[in-house]
Amino acid sequence: MVNRTATYAALLLLLPVFHAxxxxxxAAISVSDGRTVLxxxxxxxxxxxxxxxxxxxxxxxxxxxxxxxDARTRFGVDEYTAEYRDTSSxxxxxxxxxxxxxxxxxxxxxxxxxxxxPPGTGWYITDRFGGGAFRLDMRRASVLSSSAHxxxxxxxxxxxxxxxxxxxxxxxxxxxxxxxxxxxxxxFNPSTDIRFDLAAPGRVTIRAISPLGETVDVILDEHRPAGxxxxxxxxxDLASGAYFLELRSGSSSAVRKVLLLR
Numbered sequence: 001m002v003n004r005t006a007t008y009a010a011l012l013l014l015l016p017v018f019h020a021x022x023x024x025x026x027a028a029i030s031v032s033d034g035r036t037v038l039x040x041x042x043x044x045x046x047x048x049x050x051x052x053x054x055x056x057x058x059x060x061x062x063x064x065x066x067x068x069x070d071a072r073t074r075f076g077v078d079e080y081t082a083e084y085r086d087t088s089s090x091x092x093x094x095x096x097x098x099x100x101x102x103x104x105x106x107x108x109x110x111x112x113x114x115x116x117x118p119p120g121t122g123w124y125i126t127d128r129f130g131g132g133a134f135r136l137d138m139r140r141a142s143v144l145s146s147s148a149h150x151x152x153x154x155x156x157x158x159x160x161x162x163x164x165x166x167x168x169x170x171x172x173x174x175x176x177x178x179x180x181x182x183x184x185x186x187x188f189n190p191s192t193d194i195r196f197d198l199a200a201p202g203r204v205t206i207r208a209i210s211p212l213g214e215t216v217d218v219i220l221d222e223h224r225p226a227g228x229x230x231x232x233x234x235x236x237d238l239a240s241g242a243y244f245l246e247l248r249s250g251s252s253s254a255v256r257k258v259l260l261l262r
Contacts, residue, residue: 024043024044024045024046025043025044025045025087025117025121025160026041026042026043026044026045026084027041027043027114027117027123027158028040028041028110029041029042029108029109029158030108030109030110031071031106031107031108032107032109033098033100033102033104033105033106034104034107036069036101038069038070038072038081040072040080040081040082041082042073042082042083042094042158042160043085043160044084044085044087044092044160045084045085045087046086047086048087049086050075050085050086051076051078052078053084056082056084057080057083057084058080058081058082058083059079059080059081060073060079060081063079066099067101068099068101069099070099071096071097071106072096072097073094073095073096073097074095074097075094075095076184077185079097089162090161090162091159091160091161091162092159092160092161093157093158094157094158094159095128095155095157095230096155096157096158097154097155098154098155099154105146105153107145107146108125108143108144108146108156109143111142112138112139112141114138114139120162121160121161121162122137122139122161122162123137123139123159123160123161124136124138124158124159124161125138125144125157125159126156126157126159127149127156127157128155128156128157129230130225130227130228130229131157131227132224132225132227133151134148134149134151134152154232174199174226174227175198175228176199177197177199177252178196178197178198178199178200178247178250178252178254179196179197179254180194180196180206180245180247180254180256181194181195181196181197182256183233183245183258186259187258187259187260187261188258188259188261189261189262191232191233192233192258193230193231193232194206194219194230194231194232194233194245195228195229195230196228196230196231196247196254197227197228197229198224198226198228198249199226199252200226200249200250201225201226202223202250203222203249203250204220204222204224204247204248204249205218205220205221205246205247205248205249206219206220206221206231206246206247207219207245207246208235208243208244208245209243209244209246210243210244211242211243211244216243217238219231219245224249233245235260238260239262240260240261240262241259242257242258242259242260243258243259244256244258245257
């Protein structure tokens with residue numbers, strides 16, 4: 001069995017460092033709840049893929065019990081302590097998730113000089129919901145508390161952005177179509193994350209619908225810009241069973257089946 005404490009203690013020796021070797025652009029970010037510190041590594045490497053690379057990526061250990069401190073990155077259904085992607089995208093986002101032992105804020109730290117990060121590369125910490133509500137240039141700070149914004153309560157996104165030849169950040173790739181992705185986890189209890197894409201700005205609604213066609217919860221009803229988003233759904237008064245998530249935006253609509261277990 002892997003010694004979780006010893007593993008993270010060894011990782012602490014690497015912090016805070018940004019590395020670049022042979023096209024690698026990687027970053028180390030510490031996450032602490034004031035008592036425990038974990039280190040997450042993200043970045044791009046030639047030859048990496050969007051999914052799991054057994055040679056490059058480090059899979060996170062099983063989640064600890066509720067009430068124990070934890071931090072990890074997430075890509076789809078996979079979770080990591082070290083996550084790398086290929087170098088083809090103008091913007092590469094990494095989703096960071098955490099929970100503190102007492103429900104309080106966590107603190108992120110990194111080296112703002114970004115050693116090894118070549119000219120033309122920008123690093124930002126944003127909210128997990130597209131970056132429209134919170135955005136921090138990592139070159140202008142070295143520490144961030146999750147208390148800075150309510151949307152950072154349980155996670156954030158780290159975004160590596162290529163700078164265009166004109167000296168401005170390259171525009172992030174926007175989705176080509178509006179889509180509702182399968183929620184994760186599913187089945188779930190007590191909450192689940194719902195990912196969706198908007199090809200154009202506009203009002204978007206996500207409703208939870210019973211098998212009888214009744215709306216049992218309005219999860220989202222607001223204007224959003226074009227982009228990729230995640231919302232968390234934590235139903236409180238619904239019984240166990242199957243429900244349907246319906247997304248509508250403009251002329252687009254999509255439905256996903258979900259299963260709530262109590």
